[in-house]
Amino acid sequence: MEKKTKRICSVCAAAALLVLLILSYTATGTTSMLRSVLQLGAIYALAACSMNLLNGFTGLFSLGQAGFMAVGAYTFAVLTIPVNKKANVYYLYGVADGLKNLALPSWLGLIIAGLMAAAFAALIGAAVLRLKSDYFAIATLGFAEIVRICVASSPLARVTNGSLGLKNIPGFTDLGFIPAYFVPFIVVTVCLVVMFLLIDCSFGRAFKAIREDEIAAEAMGINLAKHKTLSFVISSFFAGIAGALLAMYLGAVQSTTFPLMLTYNILLIVVIGGMGSMTGSIIAAFLVIAAKEWWLRVLDVETYIGSFHVPFLRTGFRMVVFSIVLMVVVLFWRQGIMGQKEFSWDGIYNRIKSLKTRKKGANIEKANAGGGVNE
């Protein structure tokens, strides 16, 4: 495919997405579910991509995503709750003196949230990045739990409001002529573009080299400690921003907003999308969130067809179905939607061509692609 055609395709696709997004805004009524799903999906897409940068691209199996999101969310909340609402929020413990008159604008809060998460990553990275794969997973998981316990603890109560959590967090607001609804999409898009640029540059390739073979990467002059720390810090930066966006979306955060289950949810998205594929993570994030929050809601409601009581349907069944989907993906469809590939027009073009030329052969190809993509 020629470069020009590709560019035209890309512009068309972007325009189409934009139109769809605007449609989702202007259409009213039943679509309010659609709108919140899209917003939440975007936030999860950012969180999943940040995890993918570490797990899928650098080969560092981290389970600390919820912790970094919590750091981001709390940082954002503490810094941006309007001054006149502070008394209401901190009614039990009172507010720390330094914070009494502090309320930063949202955009600054977002950046500081990301930086704070990145700073935490830099701090613990020195210790945990030396650990081998599974130990690293456990250590990051431990970090996430520590964050959760600390934000709910009494010494920090005047900052994080203990187990009550923080509320009255400013939501999305109109940005000039752009309605508030689009703000999360803009932020997420900017972050994702930066991540795409990163994975496609020399440093991104170095990350991939570390994933493929640490010893060879080091022998080729790649400083393991430096690059792993970079990946960890950048991933945490975006996780922090995702956390802050989540805080804006929810309006209130507690330590229970960021359980281990959240990390698992994000991991599920990354695995379904394909470890090592950003586009995969994005697609999977919207699919998973839509399925979980919207399409599969019916599974949680007891239903009668006529007088027939549909079996199994009651609260919690949705999540069971979800877990089973995850297990099926892990066991039988290990490369996920995209494997390690990114979306490209060439890929689509080739796929269509191969479908045309040998419809029968496609099945065989699929079977081949199933084995050994990960290793």
Added chain:
Amino acid sequence: MTNFLQYCLAGLSIGSIYALIAIGYTMVYGILRLINFAHGDIFMMAAYFMIFAMVDYAIPWYVSIVLVILVTIVLGVIIEKLAYKPLRTAPRMSIMISAIGVSYLLQNLATYLFSALPKQYPSIPMLNKTLHFGEVSTSLVTVLTPIVCIICVVALLALVKYTKVGMAMRAVSKDFDTAQLMGIQINNIISLTFVIGCGLAAVGSMLYFTPRPSVFPLAGSLPGLKCFIAAVFGGIGSIPGAVVGGLVVGVCETFMKAVGLSEFSDVFTFVLLVIVLMFKPTGLFGEKISEKV
């Protein structure tokens, strides 16, 4: 002084339970090089099985105990066959994700089946009897726990050390592929590992929940993590290491609570993990593994 003894006893007791669960982690890791994230949830499921047996079916406690242990073992083996066995040749990350998936599934399944609300754990009257040693008063289960733990560990060590199966287990944990070439039925050994691990988890579950009021679907996740840390602390793959690790974590935790830092007792456990890993990456009794270049 009395308080001190009381705390020692409590710490020893909870530490023993941690040790029992940590053994499950350490054995599975030793053989499959897999952190069995689902182990804590198997422990939680065992508690629900107990509720089922004693409350819903009113089975007498001595039968229930045996039944629960058996059912937990069956659950563990099924998990191994369905979720881990198909991935034996897959990259390690996939197996780890599979383990996380099982953990996720068990937690959601428990929420679905038993609801997210805490359920009361059935009490075995005999175990909750209060004993008095001079000034120190405690329940029977607190005293019984370390004893049960010692019996289990000694039996297990004897099994690993003196039986043919035990030798096979040691061989598999040393070198998976070579053991296979030497004619060891690897799948049987792995199943046996899960049988032992889940059996001990079931015993640990009974001892853990008896003095506690209730069970809920996430009840296994934090103890599970702590026990994994205990296993890492002692050197993963080493059974005595797991016991020592469990005791250290249990005792430290109890004393943290005793001095009024109960909020941070879990934080301490994780910090302990990071410190140990930094200075002794393979734990207290772990063997050093180096990659061939």
Added chain:
Amino acid sequence: MSNQNVLRVCDATMQFGGVVAVDNLNLEVNKGEIIGLIGPNGAGKTTAFNVITGVYTPTNGAVEFNGERVVENHPQGKMKEMYRGQNDGKYKDVKVLTPDKITKLGVARTFQNIRLFKSLSVFDNVLIAKHTNMKAGIFADTFRLNRAEENRMKEETMELLRILDLAEHKDDVATSLPYGKQRHLEIARALATNPKLLLLDEPAAGMNPQESDDLMKFVARIRDDFDLSILMIEHHMQVVMGVCERIYVLDYGALIAEGTPFEIQSNPKVIEAYLGVDD
């Protein structure tokens, strides 16, 4: 010490527990030389490579590259008592550069059991090796502020692929290449780091006589084209004798002979070490 030395290994001893894998190895590579390192299986050749490239820290001894100490160590801690090699207290400092730093100084290597970046393309495999000498930081690189440098890296990579007959495979996945090409790719990748010294670990392994012959010419050619010194481990005597200017022979970790191919061929110790082992 002459300025001609590119690599000097001084009294290097590598002991794993009680096993002495490399025993008091002294070795020199002069500028522009092709040196062979031979010996029966398990003689410690690859371990010597790992010591030179900083993967292993020697128990005692030092490695100098272009006159600069890159590795130096002496028995410490538990090793003090277990140490079985020579120790005259000559090496007091402890200095171990990590492999990436040593590579950056100009030592590149290939691996005995090919270690390519498996799922990446041939082109990317080589391009990644250019990363170490890149000047731009992560910020400039991410936001494409170093277009010129990036383009130059890509051009150089393409040039290398052309020289090594890999240009037509540039978009293929590394592991899809035939075995011989994979070895070529490893060499291309090593060359991409702009080395002054190239360490080849059994480059002719698994090759037939014709291929080995080509390899021999190839090694000599890259030495001239890239202004390299080369140290290679090789089992194919035909290759070693054909291309190496000097040869070191290791047995049980220790150096048993050193000299020109002709001297080595007639050295009784070498014949003894190899007797019945090699053809």
